[in-house]
Each structure stands twice: as structure tokens, then as C-alpha cells.
Amino acid sequence: MMVDPEILMRLLPMHARLNPTGHILQAGPTLTKLSEGRRLVGCRFLEVFEICRPRAIKSMEALLATPGRKLHMRLRDRRRTQLKGFAVPDGSGGAVLDLSFGISVVDAVRDYGLTSTDFSPTDLTIEMLYLVEAKSAAMEASRTLNKRLEGAKIAAEERAFTDTLTGLRNRRACDHVLDRRLRNREPFALMQVDLDFFKQVNDSLGHAAGDHVLRQVAGIMLNEVRQIDTVARVGGDEFLIVLDGITDHAILSSIARRLIERIESPIPYEGEECRISASIGIAINRGDQARDSLCQQTDLALYASKRGGRGRHQFYNRTAIGAPGLPRDPSLTAGHPEEG
CATH class of the missing domain: 1.20.5 (Single alpha-helices involved in coiled-coils or other helix-helix interfaces)
Known part of the structure; x- marks a missing residue:
């Protein structure tokens, strides 16, 4: 007795109904989706499926001779999708072939875009x-x-690691950079920049003006150095600049002079002009050195710049710059701050 084709379509979305010659008379909706546009009705089932086990099944007669035997097969398509099958004779010389994906279901769902509606509800x-x-x-x-x-x-x-007012690195970040450079014994220069006359800006125009000046100075410093260099605000009006790989005095002097020149330009604020300058101390790391020692050298060089009249830069030189309070070497004149 034949089963109603409509019932087969609803209960077995991955079935194929075969006639006695092995041609497909009906294909379930999910099996049709797997064909990706290929017409299945009218094709011999062995043209659509490759039966891997049992290998003896090469005809419709062989299929009908193994009722109830689980079939291992795959589609003859570009994906070679693996399937499991079960054939039941229909009593009229044909058969109904019920199919499933087995453990390859996840791949099939991904490859064919299947959903729960493509499978039997149970x-x-x-x-x-x-x-x-x-x-x-x-x-x-x-x-x-x-x-x-x-x-x-x-x-x-x-x-x-960021100074909230200026967006520059802070002291913690700068210490981290210095420790890494010193640990790797990388050559670099350290500049300590201190703003001259900054207190007068705060006293005369207020702290909002002072904050504005600090942000403008931060922008100047970032514009005058490279992206690989580090600019940090480490105090109220104190900055440190780590210049990677630069140890040449002439290059460092050029950078320092440009910084001082730009910082000395009047900074407008609400109709007023904020006038400051900058003093810079420079130390160079060429080998094994501790962070505290290097920072002390820039501090001494900065002190020498301040004593020399401000608005200038000074390199650290052990023979020329002593401890704070000691006179500067007479050879370090105010007109040649880059020497020594």
C-alpha cells in the first residue's frame, strides 16, 4: 500500500521515493535544497548518491535485497556531503529512502543554510x-x-599612564619608558623642560589660563618631536622628553632651540596674552646608567640653565656642572648654552 506523497513530504523532509527502475519519483524539500538547483526527479538514485557501504549496492535490485540495512552514502556534488540512509520497499517494486546527516549535521547546516524547518519535528x-x-x-x-x-x-x-589635563604621558609612563630603554641599554637623550614665569600667569589670569597654557605647550612639544619619542608632564609646569636614538649635541640643540622659541611666543587667552619661556636641561644615555642618576643629571643641567638667565638649554657635563649651589664653569657662557 502506497503512502500518501504529501504525508511523506511532511514527515520525512529528507526522503527520496524510488520507482522499480531506481529513478527518483519524489524528493523531500530538504533533499531538494541540498541539490542546489539540480532537478532530482527523473534521475537514477545512483547518479545522485554514491553508496559507500555496503559497497555491493550498485543497482535497485541490490538496494531492495538489503531491507533495513543502514546505508553510508554521499552526494555526488562539489561538497561531497555525507549522509546516512535507510531504504524500505514500498510494496510496488519501488522503495522509500529516508536520509539524515548523522554527525555531519553541523557542517550541513552551515553549508546549506538549513534551519529547524528542514528536519522532521521529532x-x-x-x-x-x-x-x-x-x-x-x-x-x-x-x-x-x-x-x-x-x-x-x-x-x-x-x-x-596619561596626564588628564594635557593628554601627555605622566611620570609613571615616563618612568616605564626610561626603565625599558635603560634596561636594553638603548642610546637616547632625556630633556627636562621647566616653564619660566608660569606662576605669574596663574597669579594674574587665574588657573584656567594656566591650564590653557599647559595644553598649548603640550601641543608644541608633540609637534616638535617624533611619534616614537615620549613627552610627559611630570609636575605642575615640568615636562620630560625622551628622544629615542638621538645623542648628537647639534641635533638636540636644534630641537631645544625650536621648543624655546615656540614656547616664548605669546599665547592668547580671552583677549589677554600669556607670556612664558622655557629652560631645558639635557642628559644623554650612552650605556649602563640608572634612572635616578640620569634624571639627576637633567635636573642639574636644568638648574644651570635657570642660573644662566632662563629661556635657554644646557647639556649635563660632569666637569662643568656640579651640585646645586655651586658656580657654573666660566666656559659655559650664556651665549653658548649648547656647549659642554
Whole structure:
């Protein structure tokens, strides 16, 4: 007795109904979707399916001779999709072939864009699809959470190393850079920049004007150095600049002079002009040196610049610059701050 074709279509979405010659009379909707536009009705089932086990099945007669035997097959298409099958004689010389994906269902869902409607409502595959979907959703949620946590961590680290007023690096960040450079014995120069007459700006125009000046000075410093260099605000009006790989006095003097010249230009603020200058001390690292020692050298050189009249730069020189309070070497004249 033949089963109503409509019932087969609803209950077995991956079936193929075969006539006695082995030609496909009807294909379920999911099997049709797998054909990707190829017309299945009228084709011999062995032209559509390659039966891998049992290997003896090469004809319709052989298929009917093994009722109830599980079949291992694959589609003869570009994906070579693997299937499991089960053939039942229909009593009229033909057969109904019910198919499933087995463990390859996840790949099939991905490759063919299948949904729960492509399977029988009672198929355990539906439960597997729900589990896979839930796992995928959980993994996506986990990835999203990890990205947010990583972003929050990076943002927190960035805030910890950033001066909030100017956007420059802070002392903690600068110490980190210096320690790494010194540990690797990399050549570099360290500039300590102190703003002259900055207190007068705060006293006369207020702290808002002072903050404006600091932000403008920060922009000047960033414009005058390279991206690989580090500019940090380490105090109220004190800055450190780490210049990677630069140890030549002439180059460093040129950078220092440009900084001083630009900082000395009047800075407008609400109809007023803020006038400051800058004193700079420079120390050069060429080998094994401690951070505190290097910073002390720039501090001594900066002190010499201040004593020399401000608005100038001075290199650290052990023979020329002593401890604070000691007179400068007469050879270090105010007109040649780059010497020594």
C-alpha cells in the first residue's frame, strides 16, 4: 500500500521515493535544497548518491535485497556531503529512502543554510541544532564580554599612564619608558623642560589660563618631536622628553632651540596674552646608567640653565656642572648654552 506523497513530504523532509527502475519519483524539500538547483526527479538514485557501504549496492535490485540495512552514502556534488540512509520497499517494486546527516549535521547546516524547518519535528537533530545554537550564542557572548573587558583594561591602563589635563604621558609612563630603554641599554637623550614665569600667569589670569597654557605647550612639544619619542608632564609646569636614538649635541640643540622659541611666543587667552619661556636641561644615555642618576643629571643641567638667565638649554657635563649651589664653569657662557 502506497503512502500518501504529501504525508511523506511532511514527515520525512529528507526522503527520496524510488520507482522499480531506481529513478527518483519524489524528493523531500530538504533533499531538494541540498541539490542546489539540480532537478532530482527523473534521475537514477545512483547518479545522485554514491553508496559507500555496503559497497555491493550498485543497482535497485541490490538496494531492495538489503531491507533495513543502514546505508553510508554521499552526494555526488562539489561538497561531497555525507549522509546516512535507510531504504524500505514500498510494496510496488519501488522503495522509500529516508536520509539524515548523522554527525555531519553541523557542517550541513552551515553549508546549506538549513534551519529547524528542514528536519522532521521529532528528529533528534533538532535538539542538536538547539544545542549548537546555544553554544554558538554562549561563545559569541563570551567573545563580546572578553572584548569589552579587554577594552576596559586597555582604557584603564591608558588612563593610568596619561596626564588628564594635557593628554601627555605622566611620570609613571615616563618612568616605564626610561626603565625599558635603560634596561636594553638603548642610546637616547632625556630633556627636562621647566616653564619660566608660569606662576605669574596663574597669579594674574587665574588657573584656567594656566591650564590653557599647559595644553598649548603640550601641543608644541608633540609637534616638535617624533611619534616614537615620549613627552610627559611630570609636575605642575615640568615636562620630560625622551628622544629615542638621538645623542648628537647639534641635533638636540636644534630641537631645544625650536621648543624655546615656540614656547616664548605669546599665547592668547580671552583677549589677554600669556607670556612664558622655557629652560631645558639635557642628559644623554650612552650605556649602563640608572634612572635616578640620569634624571639627576637633567635636573642639574636644568638648574644651570635657570642660573644662566632662563629661556635657554644646557647639556649635563660632569666637569662643568656640579651640585646645586655651586658656580657654573666660566666656559659655559650664556651665549653658548649648547656647549659642554
